[in-house]
Amino acid sequence: MLLILFLLFSLTKALVYWQKPYLLNKRGLLVNALTLAFALLIARGLGPVLAVPLELFLPMPGHALDTSYAFYPAELIPDLDTAYFRLAAFCLLLVLALFLLRRLLKPLLLFFQPETEEKLSRYQAGWAGFYALVDTYLLFFFTLQLLTFIGQDKLQEYLASDFWVSGLLFQSPVLSQWTFSFIFEGLAYGL
Numbered sequence: 001m002l003l004i005l006f007l008l009f010s011l012t013k014a015l016v017y018w019q020k021p022y023l024l025n026k027r028g029l030l031v032n033a034l035t036l037a038f039a040l041l042i043a044r045g046l047g048p049v050l051a052v053p054l055e056l057f058l059p060m061p062g063h064a065l066d067t068s069y070a071f072y073p074a075e076l077i078p079d080l081d082t083a084y085f086r087l088a089a090f091c092l093l094l095v096l097a098l099f100l101l102r103r104l105l106k107p108l109l110l111f112f113q114p115e116t117e118e119k120l121s122r123y124q125a126g127w128a129g130f131y132a133l134v135d136t137y138l139l140f141f142f143t144l145q146l147l148t149f150i151g152q153d154k155l156q157e158y159l160a161s162d163f164w165v166s167g168l169l170f171q172s173p174v175l176s177q178w179t180f181s182f183i184f185e186g187l188a189y190g191l
Contacts, residue, residue, distance in 0.1 A: 002140070002162065002165060002168075006136060006137075006164075010136040012132075013131075013136055014129045016132075029124075029131075031105050032102075035105060036098070038101060039094055039101055042093060043093035043094040043097055044182070046089075046093050047086060047089045047093055050089040050092070051082070051085040051086045052085075054088060055081075055085050058085065058088055061149050061150040061151060068153075069151070069156055070156045070157070070159045070160030070166075071148045071159070071160075076184065076187075079184065082187055083183040083184050084146075084149040084183075087142070087145055087149075087182075090142075090182070140168060141168060141172060141175055144159070144165055144169055145179055148169070
């Protein structure tokens with residue numbers, strides 16, 4: 001089910017990129033990559049700062065002390081609230097930064113767009129597909145990371161038993177280790 005949703009989201013995103021040729025020329029490809037990189041840097045830098053005030057507005061998913069979490073050892077359960085707010089702040093800032101940066105840079109891309117309509121090449125279609133996969137991958141990864149903090153037994157069983165979910169959360173080349181170290185940075189000294 002997750003794989004089907006992932007493919008549908010990726011296909012939809014690729015079609016959106018295909019309909020906007022100004023995103024697929026050389027400047028558009030560069031701007032798209034830079035906005036993603038800058039949004040990640042902004043979210044990484046400001047995420048821990050926003051996590052503390054976010055505790056006042058965002059409810060923490062409830063959990064009992066006897067809940068067995070599929071992805072977190074028992075030593076980390078007392079620190080799950082802080083880790084959750086760090087991840088939630090990071091995700092909120094990532095979405096907000098991506099939205100604002102892309103909205104601010106869209107007029108520049110439209111201004112420098114060539115006057116003549118040129119047919120999109122396979123190269124550009126490949127990049128549209130690649131960016132769609134990256135965007136969808138980040139969306140699914142961070143959504144599933146947020147779901148791992150919900151202390152419902154059925155949800156934790158599903159997350160642990162589903163092959164695609166556990167593969168996405170544990171086997172992501174850079175994101176898995178980076179996210180875990182980011183959200184638990186300075187919290188779990190006994191591990």
